[in-house]
Amino acid sequence: MTEKHGGDRESGESSDGMFLSALGERVRELRLRRGMARATLARDSGVSLRYLAQLEAGDGNISVVRLRRVAHALALPLDEVLRVGPGPSPELARLTQFLSRLSSADLGLAASQVYGAFEKQGRRDRIALIGLRGAGKSAVGRLLAQHLGVPFFEMGEIIEHSAGMTLPEIFSLYGQGAYRRYERRTLDWIVENNERFVLATGGSIVTEAATFDELLGACFAVWLKASPGEHMKRVIAQGDRRPMMGDDQEALKDLERILVSREPMHSRADLTVDTTGLSVPETFAELRRRLEA
Template sequence: MTVEENGYLLMLGERIRELRARRGMTRKALAQQSGVSERYLAQLETGHGNISIILLRQIALGMGLPLVDLVREEPEQPPELTLLMQYLSRFSPKKLNWARGLLENELESSGKTGRSERIALIGLRGAGKTTLGSLLAKDLEVPFFELAKTIEQEAGAELSEIFSLYGQGAYRRYERRSLESIIENNERFVLVPGGSIVSEPATFEFLLSSCYTVWLKASPEEHMERVVAQGDYRPMKDSQEAMDDLRRIIAGRIAMYSKADAIVETSGKTVEQSLAALREVVVSA
């Protein structure tokens, strides 16, 4: 292989590792879900993937297409969307954020959304979403929804069974349908989605455009402490590896979590202090 091809495999491996972390999946979990051995995944993530990947890339390059166009499974998108995406691709991150805000304001002014009445708390497990969300809903006298429970009701199975029997793809479909159902049937609420919802860009964008989102932010150490305090001792099985994975997950999701309308830092704060800060940003929405 050429130096350029080796560089591509390294880039591909890093990308796969980043996406796995963003979804909160261990290599073992990905191996179980994909049917690909942990050993091969380890090779792929360190830049030693199968040569067939290079051949597939060569075919894509030969047609002047990005590799993703060859492996895309979604239906062909409307030409208007294709042209719009090409136009937006020239924007800087700052201008993209401005354009998104412009569209959201247009929807707000046309009365098609009421985001400030629909509160969604995002963040990793252990940030205090369920505790603060239920208290906030009680204060506002609105329904409180945990998306995980709604998904289980929709699927007629627990989350662990959904993953083991049907895989990640089925979970994401239930997640989207459950979110759509809550928004369609409720004008006001407080919602707590799973921390990995940011890993599904289309669903996360729907959440952002439909709800006033608040990122409950905490340090990796506090995330770990709170999860253990909830009775889940699995992270302590290999505490250093678990902490490294947690830091990688947070790093991979920061860019998406930062798209929230507001941020409330819960590290080093009591529940009462965090709730007061949350109330303040919600009331000012």
């Protein structure tokens, strides 16, 4: 037992030594790639010249804080400095550096374009239904998933299960920002763990640019469109009496404004199906026909 522990310790120490040696080579390589003298890196990082010499020789057990200073002086992220061993291809390295400079919204747009160019068939296997509440996303989505023999996901239900509370409680206790984070994580989880599915999204997902861009890149988006009056009629039929509690004409106007404001985003969908005047079975039949055309 004791001998085994001693062997493990020696093996670990050997592994640590190899890592420090590789890290030293990595720092020296990056410094030379930048055209920096060791003295210049010492000055810019605030790490002593002697310590840098030990680090590059593989003898310096450098702290994370000091290594972070070295990375900053090299104008590189810390994880790039720590990437010892065989590195990525030059093309991938350049692409990674370029993407790291993009904002969250632009990164989502870039992902959408890349997915669209290289994963067209894969996107067809992942159908996401978008549209306001009352469009029929849940009812039609379940029928479509059953027909295709794939899982059906209701984004709101997954968020509630993950948070351990209802959507109104999330908004009330933690605000819209928390809901958006749950929404993004839910989409990431669904896409990463399922090759084929039908997803009924939340009505406002189109207003969160980065999340919507990711959805468009990873999924085949279908906008279930309906007139304002049709939306209101369906919401009331679902048991929500809120539109009837105030001025119904004003509520209808508000709904019209929402539809108009979101139309540019909804129109980015791969397919649009107008469900006005159609029952759920009729909408499903029309969607199925359009998808199989």
